[in-house]
Amino acid sequence: MKYPVILLLSFLLNLSCAQTQTPSSKPINSITADEMKNVVLLDVRTPEEYAQGHLDNSLNINWFDADFAQQVEGIDKNETIYVYCKVGGRSAKAQEKLKSLGYKNVVNLEGGYDAWSLKHPR
Template sequence: MKNSLVLLFLFLSMAGCKESNQLPITDFDPEGMNKYTVVDVRTPEEYEAGHLENAVNINWYDTDFAAQASQLDKENTIYVYCQKGGRSAKAAAMLDSLGYHVIDLSGGYGALVPVQD
């Protein structure tokens, strides 16, 4: 019985997964692109310390993140990033569930500008 439950859990976990759309942030080049929006899901303080050019800041930790994100143009591809990749992966999954075409810029802003101690 215990083995059956474990197998069922693994099956359901795998069935719910789909391959995510990711692009290393170091490979992101907006030159010549059209109909896209870059979303920085870090805190306003992180954003102010530095961000990608023309990025829109929507803080993942805001309680109204979904409401703010719903203002994005669904005709645009949404490129989302954070500092290391955790928040952007969650945000990308949420935006995808809302019907957006989302690319998670993996590695995060820290891959471009390492945090100074």
């Protein structure tokens, strides 16, 4: 009886330590061109960063703008939104803000534009 209990506890401990990717985030380099056509691409970098390069058809709303919440009001809350920044920090914060504002399908693109531009040089 002792060994099955130890085995079960070991399994549960191992399972709890396993890394899982949340459905609300995905690596930026895993998105396809077809996927990008069917979502709102939201770039939350500064206008200067955006001008240096961005994903085609993306909307630029600066995370640092005091009226960020008001600017995103133009996006339908039922749309799927893929949000990205330079490396992933601002987009994660923006994702949480969007969720708190009632947006249902917000995906943080991990790695940000830096990762994208390494794999897709212009």
